[in-house]
Amino acid sequence: MSSLERYHYTRLPDGPYIRILTIFPGGPSDPLRGELKLFNTDTDEDYEAVSYVWGDPSRSHEIVCNNKTLSLTASLEGALRRIRRANQPRRIWVDQLSINQYDLSERSQQVQFMNKIYRNATRVLVCLGEDSNTEAEEAFQLIRNLGQTFQDGESNEKFRIMNTEHLRDQPEAQWAPLKRLIALPWFTRIWIVQEIGTQAPATLYWGDSECDWDLICGVARHLTDFHHMRKHFGLRTTDIKYLYKRFVEPDRAGRHANRLSLMYELHRAAHCRLTDPRDRVFAFLGHYAVREGNPQLAAVRADYSKSVEEVYYDIAERALLGDPGKTLITLAVVQHPRLPSKTSDGSCARHLVDAMPLPSWVPDWREHESHILSEPTSSHRAHAGRPADLEIERAVKVLKLRGIKVDVLEACSDPIQQKEFHFDKSRRVLAIESLWREICGKTRFDLENRYLDDPNGDHAVFAYMQTLSSGGIATASWDARHYHEIDCEEWFAQGAAYLTAALADTGLVSAELKDKAVGGDLYKWTRAANGSASNRSFGRTARGRYVLGPKAMEKGDVVCVLFGGKMPFVLRPWDDGKFLLVGECYVHGLMQGEAIELLERGKIDEETFHIC
Structure with missing residues (x-):
């Protein structure tokens, strides 16, 4: 092959043109040969699209293409050999060869077509790599057996549950191939979502x-x-469930409503891996949340000449200004591992803010580690339906928002660790006890204390347990039944069951509260609290409100209800009357428009917050 001339790409013509590779037939040991040709995506010619993991980026292998040599990575060489037919050619689109990867302009232009390319393919060929441990057939056969089991149980729920419980009793080794299948690198590539x-x-x-x-x-x-x-x-099947038809527009009103926000989609894909941080955005430009609804997002083009910060700022600004629902989902996905503290020396603090790569209100997708509380399908309505009222001073990148200052944080916990509320009687001091004592200032769990000292209000312990679980009994981090849809006593029973079991023999739980636990499932509350509170802080305001907020929040931060926000937000007062956005929060007693009601009754005032 080395004696042949190197292949040189010619510039693609304007319009919806791509290159299709025809792989010539060959045996297992034959060199790879093929032909690259222009293809108009508006025609009806058939082709298949390849999905794979690049792996080592060095191009150490070759294919003879148009009688010239073209280099490719080892992973693609293996993929092409796997899908090559023995007796007939195969027409495919594959990014590494169909796009001139050394031409930034072409890369940017072709990214715009990628969703259409995969959408119009007759089939997507997913190459997972070598089966080095000879376990692929075991994994796939297990999937076929499970599929038959679940299919047999479709019309009989009892049968399905019995068979599933039987599956659980099988040796863990039998599930190992499936576990390793799901753990393959392909399943977390950012580009596979589309x-x-x-x-x-x-x-x-x-x-x-x-x-x-x-x-x-x-x-x-x-x-x-x-x-x-x-x-x-240990099966990460949620990663697969997330991928299924993620780029397919809902076929009926209300179905998958959470997929109508690009910012939510970027948040949900935070676990996906990538090499270029800009691809966090570019990989989703073909999503229907971009193509429809927000004209400002529809105008975005992949541009690899822009910096990461320029890409992230641009998408956030467009998402806010063009949101047809006038929501603040863009602010809800903001997560700061750390923020300058206002208790620092003034000049030092200003220096730290100046050093931040992005304004505090712009999501930095390189630092994203938690789920969000304001799921698009949740029933929280802190804004009471009032739309966002905002503008952006582009010259200084300051976001101006209308809203209400409600309270000030007086005490905050350290970040709550993952699985902090797992039921574990061996631990000496449980988080549920220490937060109640150190943040809420209480010792016993009983029905005597009322939240905010309101004789007609909720029990303080109810408000506490509800805050830690963000007001819902979760079935998954993105699919929860909220307490408005659940009988109050049923909800209370879950939290009371956890307290009764976790603090057994301590004398800290009253007999009346133990009675509330009858029929409760402690694991439902545990799952909800672990899902909501992990990587967040618990706090109490000056007026006694309980807050579950971002881990960066601290004493002196302000709790606000911003118009357009399903959840309240924590802001940090800064220089010249400006604020830093710390993040969204859950505040018991503010989740159903109570602050807006006070505003309409003239009890509190609205104001404009300048967020830098």
């Missing part, structure tokens, strides 16, 4: 074995419903 998330059928190839993507997704959806079994075997 590559596999369309209506196009897909086949997964792992070594010499293959399996239908729809079958895998169907099994994953069923396994995700059985939380205990999924956790028992």
Whole structure:
């Protein structure tokens, strides 16, 4: 091959043109040969699209293309050999060869077509790599068996549950191949969200074995419903459930309403891996949340000549200004691992703010580690339906928002660790006890104290347990039943059951509260609290309100209800009357428009917050 001339790309013509590679047939040891040709995406010619992991970026292998050599990575070389047919050619689109990767302008232009490319493919060919431990067929056969089990139980829920419980009793080793399948790098690539998330059928190839993507997704959806079994075997089936048809527009009103926000989609993909931080945004430019609804987002083009900060700022500004629903989902996804403290020396603090790569109100997708509280489908309505009232001073990148200052934080905990509320009687001091004592200033758990000392208000312990679980009993971090949809006594029973079991023999739980625990499921509250509170801080305001907020919040921060925000927000007072956005929060007693009601009754005033 080395004696042949190197392949040189010619510039693509204007319009919806891509390059299609025809792989010539060959045997297992034959050199790779093919032909690259221009293709108009508006025509009806058939092709398949390849999805794979780049791996080592060095191009150490070659393919003879148009009688010239073209270098490619080892992973793509293996993928092409796997999908090459023995007796007939195969027409494919594959990014590494179909795009001139050394031309920034072409890369930017072709990214705009990628969703259309995968959407229009006759099939997506997913190459997972080599099956070095010879376990692919075991994994795929287990999936086929599970699919049959769940299919048999579709019309009989009792049958399905019995068979699923039987599956749980099987040896863990039997599940190991499936566990390793889901752990393969392909499943967390940022680009696969649009590559596999369309209506196009897909086949997964792992070594010499293959399996239908729809079958895998169907099994994953069923396994995700059985939380205990999924956790028992360490199966990350939620990653697969997330991917399924993620780029397909809902086919009826209200279905998958949480997918109508680009910022929410970027948040949900935070676990996905990438090499270029700009691809966190560019990989989603084909999503229908961009194409429809927000004209400012529809105008965004992938541009690899822009810095990461320019890309992140631009998408946040457009998402805020063009949001047809006038919501603050863009601010809800902001997460700061750290923020300058206002208790620092003034000049030093200003220096720290100046050194921040982005304004505090712009999500930095390089530092994203928690779920959000204001899920688009949640029932929280701190704004009472009042739309966002905002503008942006572009010259200084200051966001101006109308809202209400409600309270000031007086005490804050350290960040709550993951699984802090797992039921574990071996621990000497539980978080549920220490937060109650150190932040709320109480010792016993009983029904005597009322929240905010309001004789007609909620029990203080109810407000406490509800705040730690963000007001919901979760079935998954993005799918929760909120307390407005649940009988109050049923909800209270879950938290009371946890307190009764966790603090047994301590004398800290009153007999009346123990009675509330009858029929309660402590694990429901545990799951909800671990999902909501992990990586967040618990606090109390000057007026006694309980707050579950960002881990960066601290004493002196301001709790506000901003118009357009489903959740209240924590702001940090700064120089010249400006504020830093710390993040969203849950505040018991403010989640159903209570602050807006006070405003309308003339009890409090609205103001403009300048956020830098």
